[in-house]
Amino acid sequence: MSPLFLFLSFVALLSALGVVLAKNPVHSVLFLILTFFSLSGHYLILNAQFLAAVNIIVYAGAIMVLFLFVIMFLNLNADTEPHKSALSKVTAAVAGGLLLLVMVAAMRDIQPAGYDAATFNSQIGMVDKLGLVLYQKYLLPFELASVLFLAAMVGAVMLGKRETGERNF
Numbered sequence: 748m749s750p751l752f753l754f755l756s757f758v759a760l761l762s763a764l765g766v767v768l769a770k771n772p773v774h775s776v777l778f779l780i781l782t783f784f785s786l787s788g789h790y791l792i793l794n795a796q797f798l799a800a801v802n803i804i805v806y807a808g809a810i811m812v813l814f815l816f817v818i819m820f821l822n823l824n825a826d827t828e829p830h831k832s833a834l835s836k837v838t839a840a841v842a843g844g845l846l847l848l849v850m851v852a853a854m855r856d857i858q859p860a861g862y863d864a865a866t867f868n869s870q871i872g873m874v875d876k877l878g879l880v881l882y883q884k885y886l887l888p889f890e891l892a893s894v895l896f897l898a899a900m901v902g903a904v905m906l907g908k909r910e911t912g913e914r915n916f
Contacts, residue, residue, distance in 0.1 A: 759785040
């Protein structure tokens with residue numbers, strides 16, 4: 748294993764723990780951004796530059812701005828947040844333990860495939876190969892998704908448009 752992979756894995760695990768253990772929700776979002784950046788580094792190691800760019804642009808950019816907006820809009824603080832009972836904490840710990848047990852049981856019998864230099868294609872994650880597959884094999888679903896997004900944008904504009912004389916709040 749390369750030292751870069753180990754470093755990125757260490758950063759991803761520590762920042763993921765920071766997301767869960769941080770008391771301040773804004774700090775949790777910042778740790779989540781660091782987790783996304785380290786996962787983008789893993790994508791780059793795997794020669795998937797498009798996924799790395801999309802992960803940074805969409806998740807670390809747009810989605811995290813939305814999360815921060817919601818957190819700051821809700822104005823969460825310790826005074827207004829209800830305290831959790833001991834029963835709910837124990838229930839959450841049991842549910843997390845059961846999830847860990849299911850994950851370990853699912854991964855127990857997996858045999859990882861080895862590297863085969865004869866069949867390895869180094870161009871598999873490149874943007875041009877993805878574009879060829881997207882626009883040749885999956886052209887119809889791509890166009891249907893674009894029409895769906897266009898309809899959603901028109902609907903959002905129509906819902907957000909004010910009529911003359913209408914007051915919000």
